Amino acid sequence: MKLLLIEDDPETAGHIAHALTGHGHAVESVDNGADGLARARACDHAALIVDRMLPGLDGLSLVRNLREEGLQTPVLMLTTMSGLDDRVEGLEGGADDYLVKPFAYSELLARVHAITRRSETRETTRLRLADLEMDLIRRTVLRAGKNIDLQPQEFRLLEFLLRNAGRVVTRTMLLENVWDLHFDPRTNIVETHLSRLRSKVDRGFDSELIHTLRGVGYVLRAD
Amino acid sequence: MCCVRIRFLHTEAFRLSAIYAAIFALSVILLGGLALVITERAFRDQVVQFSQADIAAIQNGYDVEGLGEAREVVQQSMAGPGVSDFFLLQKDGRLVAGNLPVMPPRTGVFSLDKGGHEILGVGKMLAPGVYAWSGSDLARALIARQEILQAMIWLFAVALLLAVTGGALVSRSFLRRSDAMARACRAIMDGDLKARIPMRGTQDELDRLAGTINEMLDRIVALMGNLHQVTNDIAHDLRTPVSQLRQGLERAQEGPQSEHAQALGAAIAKTDDILVLFAAMLRIAEIEGGKRRGAFVPVALGALLGRLYELFGPVAEAAGHSLAVDIRHDVEVRGDPALLTQLLSNLIENAILHTPSGTHITMSLAVLDSRPALTVADDGPGVPANEHEKLFQRLYRREASRTHPGHGLGLSIAQAIAELHGAQIGVIPGSPGLAIRVLFSAARTPSDS
Secondary structure, X not given: OEEEEEOOOHHHHHHHHHHXXXXXXXXXXXXXXXXXXXXXXXXXXXXXXXXXXXXXXXXXXHHHHHHXXXXXXXXXXXXXXXXXXXXXXXXXXXXXXXXXXXXXXXHXXXXXXXXXXXXXXOOOOEEEEOOEEEEOOOOEEEEOOEEEOOOHHHHHHHHHHHHOOOOEEOHHHHHHHHOOOOOOOOOOHHHHHHHHHHXXXXXXXXXXXXXXXXXXXXXXXXO | OHHHHHHHOOOHHHHHHHHHHHHHHHHHHHHHHHHHHHHHHHHHHXXXXXXXXXXXXXXXXXXXXXXXXXXXXXXXXXHOOOOOOEEEEEEOOEEEEEOOOOOOOOOEEEEEEEOOEEEEEEXXXXXXXXXXXXXXXXXXXXXXXXXXXXXXHHHHHHHHHHHHHHHHHHHHHHHHHHHHHHHHHHHHHOOOOOXXXXXXXXXXXXXXXXXXXXXXXXXXXXXHHHHHHHHHHHHHHHHXXXXXXXXXHHHHHHOOHHHHHHHHHHHHHHHHHHHHHHHHHHHHHHHXXXXXXXXXXXEEHHHHHHHHXXXXXXXXXXXXXXXXXXXXXXXXXXXXXXXXXXXXXXXXHHHHHOOOOOOEEEEEEEEEOOEEEEEEEEOOOOOOHHHOOHHHOOOOOOHHHOOOOOOOOHHHHHHHHHHHOOOEEEEOOOOOOOEEEEEOOOOEOOOOO
16 A cells, blocks of 8 residues: 655654555655645545644644545544543544554554545445345344344444454454543453454354454454 | 832722822812802801891881881991891981991992901882991801811811821731732742741631632642652652563573564563553543543433443453442433543452452442442452552552552542542442442432433
């Protein structure tokens, strides 16, 4: 993917660019908001990674400008501001996701992947992967034609995994998107709920769909 | 002393008393002027009235018994304790009686000049050729006017003196108290955080102001103490993991290459711990800043407990605990849903992490004295009563729980969130295990709204 990184701190920018190129992405890097806005207008990127605090034009204004001009390039906003309001402000300003520094590179990669594909599945009423089918209107889940009974939270968890099928989702992404939790829990909430979901979705079937990537997150995919 | 004298001229109290003195002086002048005009007019009216009465008496004498009787009346009036001082009775230009020279007959009220004195009186023709005049010297009115004027000047001087002295006294006292305030503030600026403004207990406006300033100082000192505490805690609590991180990396550097991957993993995990601690401290600062109060919305506590039960039920079960919900009254409070979720999560996670498996954990919602009460209780081994207070201290970790994950800020965050919502949080004494209750103020049930 061709990505535009707008980050003023050269060391951070270097690390991020290195991590992204290491995973096969082409990264264009600029160190200020004005240049970032110009490059985003001039070139078609798969996604923008924008630091919130930038000299001159700050990240939030940059994204607002882009959205007002009708540019829908997905934006991942990076910030050191972890306040609850900062996040809401960032998302309302037009960013697709919001990541607080410092973060693991696996988290960054997972979120970049998630925002670049998000628009594709938004309006579906049915989600499907291999022999697993979810009907979003009737709130039913079938696997190999067999009905699977899920609790509301389990349904939401599986829906999120299905929407991101084939892509890595991290623990934090699940906490934020499935449970709307914006703090780091000390108990293994995600692991527990995933293992229960797994026992309903995968147990007794020929192949596993939910895979754990140690230290990174989870991925729903048919092998 | 000279400084004080000059300074009190610039005080608000002196300015006020000077304004009052000026208003008073002006009133005295106005009132005095008015009094002069009124008394003079009244005196003239009286002189005219008496003169007319005298003339009427002379006329009466003339009408009844002729000129002789009229002369008699004039002479009696001049000799007796009459009111008028000057009389004239003349016939065909000749003096008949009186103490005034003959003059051309002129009727009505008018003044004569006699040796510099103004004599006001009334002239009348008693019959053709017969003219009478009666009047009084106005010098008496002049004397009265001077006396009034003099009294007024005295009054004016005394009032002015009183106002200035009073103003000076009031300003001196005001100055003394404002100086005390300034001294206390300067002492605080110089680092004596215990200094306070002395209060008289009189409940006047200065006393109330002093009280408010003292309360403000208490709050500032508490906040600074908090800040100081946090700075110390961070320095203390971060030093340990950071130095461990450094030692681990140093050891890996000296050790064989084969152990590097493992050492790096350990270093990353240690760094994550440090970052979690940072995030928790920043969250407390954010909550204590109070900015989030602006975003309060009605939160149905029953529904919130339901969601948390769904979230933590399986987690508790997986850890060998049981989690139950007991909703006696569903109530709404105004609050921040995300923060209230974090508050309850912290309490539930504490119960799950710090009790042996087999412990029953209950979240309950009730109304006590019309105040919504959220309780998270367990039937585990509990915490000794002398440690209850300490549980809410920052970075306090019980010896027994040092082996569990955590940074000792969970209950501090819970407390900060409770305080933001105007709620009280504390351990319910005497309960089996540990029971922590959040008591909100002013209840509002969904049926009310």
